[in-house]
Amino acid sequence: MKRPLLLGLGSLAGAALGLFACAHDDAIALTSDEEPSPLPALDGSTGADASPEDASDANAWSPCSGFGFCLLDTELPPLVALNAITGTAADDVWIVGTKGTVLHGSGTSFAPVPAGTDESLFSVWSPARDNVWISASSAPLHGSAKEGGGVKFERVPGSTWNPSGATGGRIWTVWGSSADDVWLAGEPSSRFGGNASVWQLTSDDAGAPGWRSVSICAPGKFCSPNIRASWGSPNGPAWLVGSRGENYTPEVADGGTLWASKDSRTLIALESVWGAPNGEAWAVGAGGTVRRFAPDKNSWEVIESPVSTALHGVWGRNADDVWIVGDEGVVLHWTGKALELETMHDRTTVAPDLNAIWGIDRQIWIVGNGVIFHAADAGSP
Template identity: 40%
Template structure:
């Protein structure tokens, strides 16, 4: 089967998904009849069920001056290849996380909760049509997710199923959850769990940061964090993504270039950071407290090597980047709109490649996680991509 490789350098807007069944997880994309910029989209022969790799001989393009050429490729020539999607493509997967290569979770719209034991994902019955925005945890028996209103916790995948139980805590105020979303969370340990979102009073005092603690009776209670400078009584700001290594080292990013770092975890105080950008920031990740990255709108990539000093780094894309993950300081991936994948090799960022079956389309990519450099998953609008030991190498 022949495939077509697109190498498109334009900057036109694209639909959230070209597949008629795919749904948008965000509302800031337009439409276009052209292949998307900033990604090399390579349809490949449909793999056998459950396989991520289709074997074929690669052949060069006959006319390298053309913006598209017909060739036959296998997944060894691209960075990521499509993996079986276990439900209707109307589902958008917003987030992915795992405790190990054989314990991976993905969540999204229409109540989607998927699990992989190292093979193709399976869809679990959630019993709801709620939208899940994020999934994270510390191990197989400590898994969190959030819908728009409340966090939920699971003790993991056991006997072919999993149960996620709402964890509103004793500080919960139902009327305060009627506005503003919870967007994400992070656990640096089972006892250090943070949530971020839009400002609300769902857990008592108005805030957009909440840490899991205990009330006077020893019960679970979410406690509002404080992002105000010492000389400011009230301030407001939303956050979209969190990453951290321990109680003293947690970062958050949000709209308009806002960045934060935990200043006093016990007191729930966060320090506002000068990120050197006004772009909306959507994802944050680091290999250590002295190597932290964040990505966002217009292809923005920023980097900190410590001491709360950030700089804007040259990006190979103008597409919105929505998530970032790496196996180490010289192997970092970021993903975003219209199938955009970019890679950092320790020196610079460059566009990545994805291989799609004829039934797939380069939709918006919303989450990324891996257990190591040769086991990396990407999820998005009706699409799951996987990087394995057989994928294209980076020097």
């Protein structure tokens, strides 16, 4: 018998020590005829519509949309793509993007924070104030409080760092259940030693930080998943999604904790995942793909999407208040029955791609190619 893991990710610490048995359900049944889709480039070089002209159009939008989102006045270079956003409170919000961009702020005001790099930054996670993790093109970055205030960033390559292995295979995502339980995932890479797609922060005998590889393959089987996004909560389940519709979640089974894979009914790249308090999970990706995991059925369901553009971010307050963002300024809102297409601007113009969304209480932020939107009071009552 299997049941969803309702423990923090810290309970998975034994995985990297070989005490963590890994297993799937039965082999994934790929019921879709869709072709695998390539992942988008978020390094500012080949992103759709990421041009100075488009940035000018974006900044010419009307100040606020008809449903509460306002375009913030930023001084970002026109080719900067903001890729991820997170926070611990409404006055402690972090945004990362290309060209080493790190922004920290509250509400409608953000300031740049030096990260000591000009490389692309893909994901950000903050377990507590003045404690920030960022996945980057090479080694991850960790931000901690510095004397006199503010946050300083340092590389955390780990004691088994392999520079030659860092030339390929991006680390797309970072997440955890607590400040002491930090995970990375992405494309297969040997940058931390042995080849893997998932790693957990640990320490060596001398107390130096390191990254242990974690296998999420079925026992006795080889797999090489390309993980694109992750989600987890301190006392709830965790999800990983990837470039061919693959997805993994830890479950408690007879004999231990296992990674299980579910049929997502697609081969499309899934680029973002979020879990609701009731155990549901939402995943979105290329071609307007939207999937919802129903815990009572232990399976993913197809949610009809009103768009065919790539979707890059999903976040919600609860199972009946879910927001999705994507290319060409697309914003979708689920209120319990259907996805509704919202209009981010009040006149026809070239819309920048939107890459991520996050919120807390009644406030929501959306980030994209050269833009930040903020709603002080948005969503379902």
